[in-house]
Amino acid sequence: MRVLVTGAGGMVGRKLTERLASDGTLRGETITELDLHDIVAMEAPSMPGVAVRTHVGDLAEAGAAARLAASRPDVVFHLASIVSGEAEADFDLGYRVNLDGTRALFDALRLAGHGPRVVFTSSISVFGAPFPEVIADDFHATPLTSYGTQKVMSEALLADYTRRGFFDGVGIRLPTICVRPGRPNRAASGFFSGIIREPLNGKPAILPVPRSVVHTHASPRSAVGFLLRAAEIDGEAVGPRRNLNMPGVGVSVAEQIEALGRIAGPEAVGLIREEPDETIWAIVKNWPTRFDARRARELGFVAETDFDAIIRAYIEDELAGKIA
Amino acid sequence: MRVLVTGAGGMVGRKLTERLASDGTLRGETITELDLHDIVAMEAPSMPGVAVRTHVGDLAEAGAAARLAASRPDVVFHLASIVSGEAEADFDLGYRVNLDGTRALFDALRLAGHGPRVVFTSSISVFGAPFPEVIADDFHATPLTSYGTQKVMSEALLADYTRRGFFDGVGIRLPTICVRPGRPNRAASGFFSGIIREPLNGKPAILPVPRSVVHTHASPRSAVGFLLRAAEIDGEAVGPRRNLNMPGVGVSVAEQIEALGRIAGPEAVGLIREEPDETIWAIVKNWPTRFDARRARELGFVAETDFDAIIRAYIEDELAGKIA
Structure with missing residues (x-):
C-alpha cells in the first residue's frame, strides 16, 4: 500500500x-x-x-x-x-x-x-x-x-x-475543525477554536462574531x-x-461557551472577550449552519454528537487529559 | 454601447x-x-x-x-x-x-x-x-x-x-435549443431538433432514444x-x-412528435425512424427533464409554453412560414 x-x-x-x-x-x-x-x-x-x-x-x-x-x-x-x-x-x-x-x-x-x-x-x-x-x-x-x-x-x-x-x-x-491545536491560522473560522483552546490553556480569547451564530463542528x-x-x-x-x-455538531457560539463552562468552569469562560470584527463577520455570516449529512452517515462517516465531546477530544489529544 | x-x-x-x-x-x-x-x-x-x-x-x-x-x-x-x-x-x-x-x-x-x-x-x-x-x-x-x-x-x-x-x-x-436550423452538429442533443427539422424539410430523421424521454426545450x-x-x-x-x-417547454419525445403531426401531418411523422444509439442514450438518460425555473420567470425571462409554438417559431424564422 x-x-x-x-x-x-x-x-x-x-x-x-x-x-x-x-x-x-x-x-x-x-x-x-x-x-x-x-x-x-x-x-x-x-x-x-x-x-x-x-x-x-x-x-x-x-x-x-x-x-x-x-x-x-x-x-x-x-x-x-x-x-x-x-x-x-x-x-x-x-x-x-x-x-x-x-x-x-x-x-x-x-x-x-x-x-x-x-x-x-x-x-x-x-x-x-x-x-x-x-x-x-x-x-x-x-x-x-x-x-x-x-x-x-x-x-x-x-x-x-x-x-x-x-x-x-x-x-x-x-x-469547521474544532478544537484546532496550536497557534491561530488565517482561517476566518479560527475563532471557533480559539474561544475554547485559549481558555483551556489559561489564555484570553477574542470572539469576533455574535453568540447567536450557529455552525457545525467536528x-x-x-x-x-x-x-x-x-x-x-x-x-x-x-x-x-x-x-x-460530512456530519458534525451544529451548535451556536453560546452553546459552545456553555459547554466550555461545564467542562472548565466560569474562569475559563471569563477569558473570552467579545470584539466584533467586520471582516470576519462578513465571511462567517454567509456560512452554513446545520447539515442533514444523511448520505455520509449512511456511508459510515462518524462525528461527535455534542460539543462537550469535541472539547473532551481536545483535552485528551492535546492536553494529555488535563486542563491548565 | x-x-x-x-x-x-x-x-x-x-x-x-x-x-x-x-x-x-x-x-x-x-x-x-x-x-x-x-x-x-x-x-x-x-x-x-x-x-x-x-x-x-x-x-x-x-x-x-x-x-x-x-x-x-x-x-x-x-x-x-x-x-x-x-x-x-x-x-x-x-x-x-x-x-x-x-x-x-x-x-x-x-x-x-x-x-x-x-x-x-x-x-x-x-x-x-x-x-x-x-x-x-x-x-x-x-x-x-x-x-x-x-x-x-x-x-x-x-x-x-x-x-x-x-x-x-x-x-x-x-x-436544449430546439428547433436548431441547419446541419446537425455533434451535440448529443442534436436529435431533438433533427426529428422536427428534417421532416419539416421533407427529409428522413433518426430518433436514437426512447420516445418516453422527457426534456426541456426553448x-x-x-x-x-x-x-x-x-x-x-x-x-x-x-x-x-x-x-x-432558464424556462422552457418540458415534453416527452412522443409529445414532440405529436406536435409535429398536428402541424405537418402524418407524412412528416412517418419520416422519423427509430434507431437506438447507445452512446447518445448514455448521455441523454442522465439529463434533466423538467424545471421549475421560478427565479428566471420572476426576473422576466420568457420562453414558449408549448411545443407547437416551438415548431411554429422554426417555420416562421427558418422556412419563411412554409412547410416543404
Missing part, C-alpha cells in the same frame, strides 16, 4: 500522518511507501520498514505533481490548500494553490494511469447564504468566498475524473476518521455524486 | 448578432462598437455607423482574451464553447475551450478593470441524474458529462468574479430573448446566485 498525502504539514495532515504511522496499515493493507508533500518543510514520522519520503514544493509548478504521481500511490489524500481568509485576501494565490494545484495533481494522476483512490478535503464553505434551516445533501453549492469557489471547482473536477475512470475520487466537505480526531473512512469506502456505494457533506 | 460576442459564429451567436444588428441598441443605448469572436471565420453583419470587428482565434491562447478585452466592452456575451458530444469525445479540448478559454476571458476582463455585464451561456447539463420530478432552482449541480462539469466550473468563476466586483455576471442555463428565438434579458437585467435583482435555470 503506497500512500501520498499533500498538505501533510498542515494540522489535519500531521494528524493523519501520525495516525497512518501508528496504524501501519490502510484499507487492511500494510503501508510500504509514504510520500508526504507540503509547500513548507515538514517532519517525517518514523516508520520502520516503510519508505517515507518528504517533498516540498508548489503543486501548481510545472512537473511538481508528476513527480508525486510517479510513485503511483494507491491512495492519495489531497489536503493541500490555503485557508479561506488567505484565499480571500490574495485572489491570485488562492486560485493558484486551491484550483491550479488541485487540477495539476488530478491531471498527473490521470496521466499516471493507475487509477488510485483520491480523497479530497473540500469544505462546507462551498455553500453560501441564504440557507434552509437544515442543509440537505442535494442543496446547491453557491459559495460566497473565493475559497469556497475553488473547492466547488475542484469537487467538479474530482467527480468528472472519477466518472471518466481516471481515478476513484471521494470529496469530503469538512465542517474534532480533528473525527476529521482523521473521515479521511480514513473516505479512503476505505466502496466507490460503488458512493455512486456518481462523489462529494459528501 | 460597446458589445463583445464570443462564439459569434455559432448558431445562437449568429442569431444574437443578427438581432443586435437589427435592433441597433442594447439596454436602451445605441450600439457603437461590436466585436465578434469565434474560433472559425465568420461573417460580420452590416451595421452602418457601427465599428464591427471580427476576431478569429482560440480564447485559451496567451494574449487572445486580452485583445478582446482591450475594446472595453460594456456588455460581453460569452457563448464560445464546444458542444457536449465533442467535449466528451476529446477530454483535453473540452477543458481547454470550455474551461480555460472562459477563465482566460474572465481574467482578461478582470484585468481590464472596467466591470462590464458578462452574460454566460451555461446549460442544463450542469445537472445529473437522479432528479426530482421537477428540478427546483436550489437543486445541486452534479453533472454527468465533462461538458456539464466545465459549465459548472465556469459558473462558479462567474459568481466569484461578480462577487469580487471584477464584472457583473449573469449565467443562463439554457435548455426556441432559438427564446434563446436570443434570454441573452438580451440577461444583458439588461438589474444585477441587484439577481442577487449573489448568478446562475439561473
Whole structure:
C-alpha cells in the first residue's frame, strides 16, 4: 500500500500522518511507501520498514505533481490548500494553490494511469447564504468566498475524473475543525477554536462574531476518521455524486461557551472577550449552519454528537487529559 | 454601447448578432462598437455607423482574451464553447475551450478593470441524474458529462468574479435549443431538433432514444430573448446566485412528435425512424427533464409554453412560414 498525502504539514495532515504511522496499515493493507508533500518543510514520522519520503514544493509548478504521481500511490489524500481568509485576501494565490494545484495533481494522476483512490478535503464553505434551516445533501453549492469557489471547482473536477475512470475520487466537505491545536491560522473560522483552546490553556480569547451564530463542528480526531473512512469506502456505494457533506455538531457560539463552562468552569469562560470584527463577520455570516449529512452517515462517516465531546477530544489529544 | 460576442459564429451567436444588428441598441443605448469572436471565420453583419470587428482565434491562447478585452466592452456575451458530444469525445479540448478559454476571458476582463455585464451561456447539463420530478432552482449541480462539469466550473468563476466586483455576471442555463436550423452538429442533443427539422424539410430523421424521454426545450428565438434579458437585467435583482435555470417547454419525445403531426401531418411523422444509439442514450438518460425555473420567470425571462409554438417559431424564422 503506497500512500501520498499533500498538505501533510498542515494540522489535519500531521494528524493523519501520525495516525497512518501508528496504524501501519490502510484499507487492511500494510503501508510500504509514504510520500508526504507540503509547500513548507515538514517532519517525517518514523516508520520502520516503510519508505517515507518528504517533498516540498508548489503543486501548481510545472512537473511538481508528476513527480508525486510517479510513485503511483494507491491512495492519495489531497489536503493541500490555503485557508479561506488567505484565499480571500490574495485572489491570485488562492486560485493558484486551491484550483491550479488541485487540477495539476488530478491531471498527473490521470496521466499516471493507475487509477488510485483520491480523497479530497473540500469544505462546507462551498455553500453560501441564504440557507434552509437544515442543509440537505442535494442543496446547491453557491459559495460566497473565493475559497469556497475553488473547492466547488475542484469537487467538479474530482467527480468528472472519477466518472471518466481516471481515478476513484471521494470529496469530503469538512465542517469547521474544532478544537484546532496550536497557534491561530488565517482561517476566518479560527475563532471557533480559539474561544475554547485559549481558555483551556489559561489564555484570553477574542470572539469576533455574535453568540447567536450557529455552525457545525467536528474534532480533528473525527476529521482523521473521515479521511480514513473516505479512503476505505466502496466507490460503488458512493455512486456518481462523489462529494459528501460530512456530519458534525451544529451548535451556536453560546452553546459552545456553555459547554466550555461545564467542562472548565466560569474562569475559563471569563477569558473570552467579545470584539466584533467586520471582516470576519462578513465571511462567517454567509456560512452554513446545520447539515442533514444523511448520505455520509449512511456511508459510515462518524462525528461527535455534542460539543462537550469535541472539547473532551481536545483535552485528551492535546492536553494529555488535563486542563491548565 | 460597446458589445463583445464570443462564439459569434455559432448558431445562437449568429442569431444574437443578427438581432443586435437589427435592433441597433442594447439596454436602451445605441450600439457603437461590436466585436465578434469565434474560433472559425465568420461573417460580420452590416451595421452602418457601427465599428464591427471580427476576431478569429482560440480564447485559451496567451494574449487572445486580452485583445478582446482591450475594446472595453460594456456588455460581453460569452457563448464560445464546444458542444457536449465533442467535449466528451476529446477530454483535453473540452477543458481547454470550455474551461480555460472562459477563465482566460474572465481574467482578461478582470484585468481590464472596467466591470462590464458578462452574460454566460451555461446549460442544463450542469445537472445529473437522479432528479426530482421537477428540478427546483436550489437543486445541486452534479453533472454527468465533462461538458456539464466545465459549465459548472465556469459558473462558479462567474459568481466569484461578480462577487469580487471584477464584472457583473449573469449565467443562463439554457435548455436544449430546439428547433436548431441547419446541419446537425455533434451535440448529443442534436436529435431533438433533427426529428422536427428534417421532416419539416421533407427529409428522413433518426430518433436514437426512447420516445418516453422527457426534456426541456426553448426556441432559438427564446434563446436570443434570454441573452438580451440577461444583458439588461438589474444585477441587484439577481442577487449573489448568478446562475439561473432558464424556462422552457418540458415534453416527452412522443409529445414532440405529436406536435409535429398536428402541424405537418402524418407524412412528416412517418419520416422519423427509430434507431437506438447507445452512446447518445448514455448521455441523454442522465439529463434533466423538467424545471421549475421560478427565479428566471420572476426576473422576466420568457420562453414558449408549448411545443407547437416551438415548431411554429422554426417555420416562421427558418422556412419563411412554409412547410416543404
